[in-house]
Amino acid sequence: MDFTVSEKMQTILGMIKEFVQKELIPLEPEFLTKSFSEMIPVLEEKRQMVRQMELWAPLHPREYGGMGLNLMESALVFEALGGTPLGLYTFGSQAPDAGNIEILHQFGTEEQKQKYLRPLIEGKIRSCFSMTEVDLPGSNPIMLDTTAVKDGDDYVINGHKWYTSAADGAEIAIVMAVTSPDAGPYLQASMIIVPTDTPGFNLVRNIPVMGHAGEGYFSHAEILYQNCRVPRKNLLGPEGHGFVIAQERLGPGRIHHCMRWIGICNRAFDLMCARARDRIIAPDRKLATKQIIQSWIAECAADIQAARLMVLHAAWMIETVGKKEARKEISLIKFVVANTMQKVIDRALQVHGGLGMTDDTILAFFYRHERAARIYDGADEVHKVSVARRILKEYEGRKVR
Numbered sequence: 001m002d003f004t005v006s007e008k009m010q011t012i013l014g015m016i017k018e019f020v021q022k023e024l025i026p027l028e029p030e031f032l033t034k035s036f037s038e039m040i041p042v043l044e045e046k047r048q049m050v051r052q053m054e055l056w057a058p059l060h061p062r063e064y065g066g067m068g069l070n071l072m073e074s075a076l077v078f079e080a081l082g083g084t085p086l087g088l089y090t091f092g093s094q095a096p097d098a099g100n101i102e103i104l105h106q107f108g109t110e111e112q113k114q115k116y117l118r119p120l121i122e123g124k125i126r127s128c129f130s131m132t133e134v135d136l137p138g139s140n141p142i143m144l145d146t147t148a149v150k151d152g153d154d155y156v157i158n159g160h161k162w163y164t165s166a167a168d169g170a171e172i173a174i175v176m177a178v179t180s181p182d183a184g185p186y187l188q189a190s191m192i193i194v195p196t197d198t199p200g201f202n203l204v205r206n207i208p209v210m211g212h213a214g215e216g217y218f219s220h221a222e223i224l225y226q227n228c229r230v231p232r233k234n235l236l237g238p239e240g241h242g243f244v245i246a247q248e249r250l251g252p253g254r255i256h257h258c259m260r261w262i263g264i265c266n267r268a269f270d271l272m273c274a275r276a277r278d279r280i281i282a283p284d285r286k287l288a289t290k291q292i293i294q295s296w297i298a299e300c301a302a303d304i305q306a307a308r309l310m311v312l313h314a315a316w317m318i319e320t321v322g323k324k325e326a327r328k329e330i331s332l333i334k335f336v337v338a339n340t341m342q343k344v345i346d347r348a349l350q351v352h353g354g355l356g357m358t359d360d361t362i363l364a365f366f367y368r369h370e371r372a373a374r375i376y377d378g379a380d381e382v383h384k385v386s387v388a389r390r391i392l393k394e395y396e397g398r399k400v401r
């Protein structure tokens with residue numbers, strides 16, 4: 001595995017890091033006290049600057065105005081942008097749009113691409129992904145109550161979803177619904193594009209998460225689909241292939257999540273070290289002189305380095321042997337990096353004492369919002385069970401001395 005970063009990528013990463021430091025981190029105090037809609041004008045201004053620097057949509061296809069970076073390259077970009085909650089959004093790379101863009105590009109009809117993919121990549125509209133249901137386990141997504149029943153040229157959708165992230169203000173939802181109840185368990189559901197102004201698409205509320213309901217892009221909605229009627233041409237990919245398509249977006253999506261989390265680790269680590277260096281805890285002593293703090297710093301540095309190398313290795317595996325062969329590595333990074341991030345944020349917050357609990361630094365925001373990393377996109381336990389099963393299979397019939 002080659003860790004050399006090309007000259008082109010070094011230049012790009014240097015520009016991104018400088019932009020994050022100069023333009024985005026100074027906006028954080030405002031971001032932490034204002035609503036998303038109040039932030040839109042300034043964020044649009046920053047997005048325009050990013051477009052002018054030709055750094056817009058790094059991971060999306062060139063033919064639609066993105067930079068078309070490969071997986072390893074975009075992983076490094078996600079790390080550089082992850083250190084601020086404003087990074088990915090400002091560079092047109094935010095979830096869930098990034099995943100939706102990927103599947104629209106791969107499975108969308110020409111009409112769907114022109115109508116939805118192009119404006120999504122251009123950052124003119126936003127989207128959301130609506131799969132998890134209130135009454136059924138998201139960990140076992142083949143259990144779905146939401147149905148899409150054919151009626152003439154339409155599908156009529158009924159169901160109760162929640163945690164549809166960024167639905168508030170989104171133009172379209174990609175909804176997972178059962179279209180073929182008699183098929184095998186993995187071929188029952190389809191993905192259907194639902195414009196959010198369709199009658200019957202009812203956004204009940206933005207769910208309060210750790211005390212904050214959020215707004216716009218930074219929110220998670222509960223949605224009732226009540227006789228929500230969309231044309232059959234809004235089917236994304238073949239009917240019954242919802243899970244096949246979902247599988248497609250999982251590998252690269254996890255690399256992106258994990259590298260964003262590494263970016264958060266780096267930021268929290270920087271804050272922790274700087275605070276330890278500066279905080280006076282006795283007339284002649286700084287916090288950094290305490291061995292316990294030094295031990296945390298060393299442990300966090302090692303954990304971040306290990307997690308980062310695991311993600312880059314998984315990305316390299318996907319690129320060299322493919323997603324299917326890299327399934328173990330993809331599951332491993334999902335729970336390792338989520339837990340590393342949680343530990344690093346917690347330690348950084350602890351080093352800040354009372355200040356860490358306030359919104360005067362970004363740490364409390366990370367602490368609140370990133371706890372979910374151990375739940376979404378496959379809870380820790382689900383990945384651990386899946387990895388263990390895979391490993392144990394390798395031992396079947398194998399003699400070990």
Ligand SMILES: Cc1cc2nc3c(=O)[nH]c(=O)nc-3n(C[C@H](O)[C@H](O)[C@H](O)COP(=O)(O)OP(=O)(O)OC[C@H]3O[C@@H](n4cnc5c(N)ncnc54)[C@H](O)[C@@H]3O)c2cc1C
Pocket residue numbers: 096129130131132136137138139140162163164165166220372375376377378379380381382385
């Ligand atoms: C912040 C956030 C954003 C999200 N965004 C989206 C989104 O945009 N779109 C969307 O569709 N969904 C989204 N989700 C939903 C997310 O995918 C689900 O919460 C997740 O799949 C877990 O499902 P659940 O909440 O129903 O928990 P359950 O499935 O009820 O699981 C609860 C717990 O049980 C344990 N568990 C479950 N299965 C097993 C197992 N096989 N073995 C051992 N233990 C197990 C785990 O500890 C798990 O945390 C989001 C969730 C969060 C928190």
